[in-house]
Amino acid sequence: MAARWTRLREQEFYWLWIIATATYGVGDTVTTIAIVQFSPTVREANVLVRAVVETFGNGGLAGLKIAVLLFCIGLSLAALRGTEDRISYYAPPVVLAVVGAFTTVYNLRLLLG
Template sequence: MRGVSRLRHLRLEDTPFEAREFSLLWLIALATYGVGDIVTTLTILYYERRFDEANALLVASTDALGRWGLVLPKLAVFLLCLGICVYGARAGDKVLYYLPPVTLAVIGAFATAFNLRLFVG
């Protein structure tokens, strides 16, 4: 039962935020940052090969781990932002609740659009 009581802390019932809104925010962040950016970056780096990764951290990571070197740091950032958002929801802090998924969505949308422009152009 101890694990069940821990899961209660993850629910939004005792916060001013709605579960549907939370799901939508994170679905958008996942689609843009998680899927769009990763898929387009992998396509350019491993199938197009006209361009190199510009982020020095990701260059070192992909040199060491291959494709997982791109995915794992992005997953870590995604999970960190999710944790900040959940903390913000529990604290009733709108900035900590909305800022992480919106920031990831904006960065992901920009990176996806930029990568698509590189790929097509």
């Protein structure tokens, strides 16, 4: 029974992070790059992201996104292995997925509208 529970938890962990990576890591990043590169009228609203892109280009944006993802994965893993705090386990991927989905849709509206 314990092996089955561990396998289910591993699958849950992977799916949570696949969704977070797809929305925040890919969706938001691709649409942000599209706005920065192809829209003469729309400017990046996030001051940190704008500074990173102006200083390091799209590679800097990708690096920032990867750093945030890795940091949040670390928080989630620490909660899983340490105190087993459910909020600290679920919050990082859920928050990133929600933020990523929202900003992806918002960016698409700006690009297409």
